[in-house]
Amino acid sequence: MTVPAPPPDRLPDGFAVRLAPGTQCRDGGTTLLGGSPFRMLRLAPAAQALLAGDRLEVTDARTAALAARLLDTGVADPELPPAPFPEVTVVVPVRDRTDGLARLLAALRADPGTAGCPVVVVDDGSADPAAVAAVAAGARLLRHPVARGPAAARNAGLRVAGTELVAFVDSDCVPEPGWLEVLAGHLSDPRVALVAPRITALPAGASGWVARYESLSSALDMGTTPARVAPLTTVSYVPSAALLARRAALRGGFDETMPVAEDVDLVWRLAGAGWRVRLEPSARVAHDHRVEPAAWLRRRAFYGTGAALLAQRHGxxxxxxxxxxxxxxxxxxxxxxxxxxxxxAGGVLGRASWQLAGRLAAPGDRPPVRLAAGLVLRGTAASGRTLARSVTRHHWPLAAAAALVSRRARWLVAGVAVADAVSGWRPLRQEIDLPTFAAGRRLEDLAYGAGLWLGALRARDPRALLPAAPPPVSPPRQPTR
Known part of the structure; x- marks a missing residue:
């Protein structure tokens, strides 16, 4: 499936960006380090003069080009301008969940930003369509006699939407007031196709250890930091539980052949076509997480099966x-x-540092060996964390097999499992005890990994299990002159 190319329009005058947290300014402001994947940008004198401190406001074509470059490398985030209530159609896919649908529609009507918006409810083969119709009174109701999946339900609503913007909200969600106005600020950038809020746990959700773990470590929660969303970056996708989209960018919509991971596929297709996708965590939508242990683990395994489908499309x-x-x-x-x-190992890292220093050096300058060594050590540490995570999550069947035949492997796997649980728990230690978090982490990883391997076996395609090399660290570039 293809998506249209983004418009050639530049960022509008008055649009502003600010350097993202973690971006470093070096060499008197002539060099920027940051972004995801990590990059090094060397600013030409004219560009350096345009970037006053850590903020840049678009006033002409030159500032627009520089701001776009900073956004697309992830070293800067947009400042959100005040946005009026957007004209938006809200699409709600639902199947049998009438209580959740009633709760969502009540929240939409109570929010001044969505109270007057047209709402399209798509009943995807509910067992009791009359009950869904009764709850959806006042909204436009579409029905699939047989369940066709969430992608088809969202596409059905997308096709009948009469506004430029379309919000997709699942029936087990409750948006916080004002969420759409915050997200709509990103649409002042003509190349933003999709923006997602932070997905949090529903405050009135069930109790129990799974509920405590999910409220802090849900697979739907992409975190508290605004981010560019693209493959192989810190935030590689956003879930479709709640999204605000530009209808013109979603020509073709979600891939209806995918029962899972259709949201990841859409994000990656948009990014591949040149559109921007953003995560905006200051807008929040609460989600009614699955907290019954068996249902929770089945869902995690189901998510894992989607990797094979993505590998077939995105390698x-x-x-x-x-x-x-x-x-x-x-x-x-x-x-x-x-x-x-x-x-x-030290020799390998030393050689890598020297080679990287040569690539990063500007013409006529000495190779920045210390900087390169720091980048190599940073990358090595990150890859070590990735490998450790893989032992207990993606490749645990291999780790378990090794542990059965090797005492050394048993100790290594056990140590990695404990270290991974402790490192994940430390930022949350004021909110959850270590045994509960560790149990949730290990069970979630086992379920996801089992689904990952099952999906690869069904597809007869191992690519979802194979490692890949990262994009190379970008050499210094001058984004504008």
């Missing part, structure tokens, strides 16, 4: 481990546990 973008060859070699040598192996 290495779905790789569970992204690691450079030199990082892989360094870790393989270090894990031998021998002095020779450790020394050889």
């Amino acid at each position: 290495a973008a779905v790789a569970p481990v992204v690691i450079s060859p030199w990082s892989a070699a360094a870790w393989a040598l270090a894990l031998t546990g021998t002095p020779v192996g450790v020394l050889a």
